[in-house]
Amino acid sequence: MSKVRKIAVIGSGITGLTVARNLQGEGEIQLYDKSTGVGGRMATRSKEGHYFDHGAQFFTVRTKQFKEFLRPFISNDKVARWEPKVLGFSEYGTSHKRYWFEEHYVGFPKMTSLCKQLAKDVNVNLSMTVEKVEPVGDKNYLHFANKKKPLAFDWVVAAMPAAQILALYPDSFGSALNLEKVKMFPCYTLMLQTARKVQPLIQAASVQENIIRWISENSSKPGRHPIPTYVVHSSYDWAKDNTHIDKLHVQNLLEKNFCELTGLDHEYIEQSDLHFWRHAVTETPADSASYIDRTLRLAACGDWCSGQNIEDGFLSGMHMSENLKKALI
Numbered sequence: 001m002s003k004v005r006k007i008a009v010i011g012s013g014i015t016g017l018t019v020a021r022n023l024q025g026e027g028e029i030q031l032y033d034k035s036t037g038v039g040g041r042m043a044t045r046s047k048e049g050h051y052f053d054h055g056a057q058f059f060t061v062r063t064k065q066f067k068e069f070l071r072p073f074i075s076n077d078k079v080a081r082w083e084p085k086v087l088g089f090s091e092y093g094t095s096h097k098r099y100w101f102e103e104h105y106v107g108f109p110k111m112t113s114l115c116k117q118l119a120k121d122v123n124v125n126l127s128m129t130v131e132k133v134e135p136v137g138d139k140n141y142l143h144f145a146n147k148k149k150p151l152a153f154d155w156v157v158a159a160m161p162a163a164q165i166l167a168l169y170p171d172s173f174g175s176a177l178n179l180e181k182v183k184m185f186p187c188y189t190l191m192l193q194t195a196r197k198v199q200p201l202i203q204a205a206s207v208q209e210n211i212i213r214w215i216s217e218n219s220s221k222p223g224r225h226p227i228p229t230y231v232v233h234s235s236y237d238w239a240k241d242n243t244h245i246d247k248l249h250v251q252n253l254l255e256k257n258f259c260e261l262t263g264l265d266h267e268y269i270e271q272s273d274l275h276f277w278r279h280a281v282t283e284t285p286a287d288s289a290s291y292i293d294r295t296l297r298l299a300a301c302g303d304w305c306s307g308q309n310i311e312d313g314f315l316s317g318m319h320m321s322e323n324l325k326k327a328l329i
């Protein structure tokens with residue numbers, strides 16, 4: 001009798017969960033993530049009872065494949081449409097509020113809700129940081145932090161930012177595929193809970209010529225608590241030039257600029273927190289939807305393969321799992 005094939009997927013974001021779900025039935029699939037919860041950059045942070053979607057803000061649906069995949073989750077209330085009025089701040093002043101021209105969706109009632117639902121069909125192992133993937137003979141060994149015992153797999157799929165994959169995989173993997181050329185922008189995220197809403201109301205705003213590039217009223221998203229909460233993303237270029245400055249200084253600067261842009265008096269800020277995303281969104285993508293090395297039996301995928309958003313992560317995960325199924329025949 002042939003032995004059951006063992007496949008490890010590293011990363012519980014939209015890409016890794018798509019891969020792990022799609023490979024069910026192809027062997028024993030184990031998914032590992034270093035975090036305490038699933039979702040990756042589709043993240044929600046709770047602070048003293050308040051919730052902030054501090055990573056991805058929303059997602060658009062541009063392909064038939066993604067639309068069909070999402071349909072049951074929209075029906076089951078895990079995903080909902082968000083229809084804020086969107087404001088533009090630029091050097092020319094403030095543009096009129098308007099609705100988006102295409103549909104925008106969010107996890108319901110949190111950004112993590114979709115990934116939590118996807119994870120129900122998968123063996124997920126959380127708080128498991130993979131430090132190294134080492135090919136030995138016809139196996140790949142996953143080495144974990146905290147001296148956990150290495151585990152052997154037939155195949156390993158890494159679904160996370162390219163730089164994080166290169167840090168785990170043998171050098172020969174990345175150099176053969178030219179993955180070093182992939183670049184990601186960092187981003188600082190400020191999370192604010194305020195005593196009152198910004199007036200006039202701002203539900204979502206895109207900002208130019210400022211250290212801030214995005215503001216959203218988190219509490220305006222469907223299913224969120226009405227106490228005013230705001231998520232503020234820094235400009236990617238500014239974050240790239242300022243990765244090493246003091247985090248308290250960044251927090252103060254973002255708060256100051258938020259108050260100047262919105263007109264909110266600083267004394268109305270009741271809670272403030274900062275998060276730094278080292279690998280936030282793709283600056284230079286790769287040139288394939290996913291990567292498989294059949295000799296090493298290692299694979300890589302993620303939004304960075306051909307884009308920079310949630311739908312790109314899903315498409316990369318689908319591409320990877322379909323190609324891997326062919327390689328397993």
Ligand SMILES: Cc1cc2nc3c(=O)[nH]c(=O)nc-3n(C[C@H](O)[C@H](O)[C@H](O)COP(=O)(O)OP(=O)(O)OC[C@H]3O[C@@H](n4cnc5c(N)ncnc54)[C@H](O)[C@@H]3O)c2cc1C
Pocket residue numbers: 010011012013014015016032033034035038039040041042054055056057058059060128129130131159160161164168187189233277279280281301302303304308309310311313
């Ligand atoms: C600030 C910000 C704003 C964004 N805005 C939007 C937006 O509005 N719309 C949109 O569509 N997209 C947006 N994005 C991009 C979107 O979040 C990503 O495209 C998508 O979430 C990528 O999913 P992924 O599964 O490929 O990677 P990730 O979500 O990054 O998942 C990778 C996972 O791997 C895990 N991991 C990493 N290293 C290890 C290790 N060594 N061991 C174990 N686990 C590990 C991580 O914990 C993580 O859970 C934004 C991202 C950020 C950060």
